[in-house]
Amino acid sequence: MTDDDVVYIGNKPVMNYVLAVVTQFNNGASEVTIKARGRAISRAVDVAEVSRHRFLPNVVVKDIQISTEKLESERGESNVSSMEILLSTD
Amino acid sequence: MTDDDVVYIGNKPVMNYVLAVVTQFNNGASEVTIKARGRAISRAVDVAEVSRHRFLPNVVVKDIQISTEKLESERGESNVSSMEILLSTD
Numbered sequence: 001m002t003d004d005d006v007v008y009i010g011n012k013p014v015m016n017y018v019l020a021v022v023t024q025f026n027n028g029a030s031e032v033t034i035k036a037r038g039r040a041i042s043r044a045v046d047v048a049e050v051s052r053h054r055f056l057p058n059v060v061v062k063d064i065q066i067s068t069e070k071l072e073s074e075r076g077e078s079n080v081s082s083m084e085i086l087l088s089t090d
Numbered sequence: 091m092t093d094d095d096v097v098y099i100g101n102k103p104v105m106n107y108v109l110a111v112v113t114q115f116n117n118g119a120s121e122v123t124i125k126a127r128g129r130a131i132s133r134a135v136d137v138a139e140v141s142r143h144r145f146l147p148n149v150v151v152k153d154i155q156i157s158t159e160k161l162e163s164e165r166g167e168s169n170v171s172s173m174e175i176l177l178s179t180d
Contacts, residue, residue: 041135042171045156045171064154064155067139068143081135
């Protein structure tokens with residue numbers, strides 16, 4: 001998998017990221033990973049669900065991983081949860 | 091699995107739910123499911139991560155499922171994403 005097959009979820013509307021996922025599959029990707037941290041995790045699940053149910057009926061959720069990342073900031077170190085959802089045409 | 095082994099995530103602080111998860115394992119549960127909908131999904135991941143890393147080193151994430159639920163309200167039907175995280179002592 002190349003970096004092109006990863007969609008990072010930020011604060012934009014869900015449909016922006018759905019479009020990115022659908023475009024990658026339409027361009028021939030067999031797997032796309034959706035990555036999010038913190039509050040964007042809820043949006044990542046929305047992106048996966050809308051992509052599959054509305055646009056990509058042949059795509060399945062192949063794997064979901066959760067983890068904790070350490071963030072460095074001016075006020076020191078903090079932990080943030082992260083999630084990766086692997087969508088696949090399998 | 092009985093209903094006692096499910097922790098539903100709402101709008102309370104993360105540690106409230108962590109305490110619920112840890113208590114169920116300490117009371118002998120071998121599996122605990124964390125369930126959340128909508129924006130609470132991000133908090134559910136926090137609960138799973140904090141429970142494992144700070145309190146339950148022998149517990150692993152055995153499975154994560156995402157799905158879409160239909161909610162009926164006065165203004166009609168709407169879809170909401172949901173997630174289940176299965177924690178296990180396996």
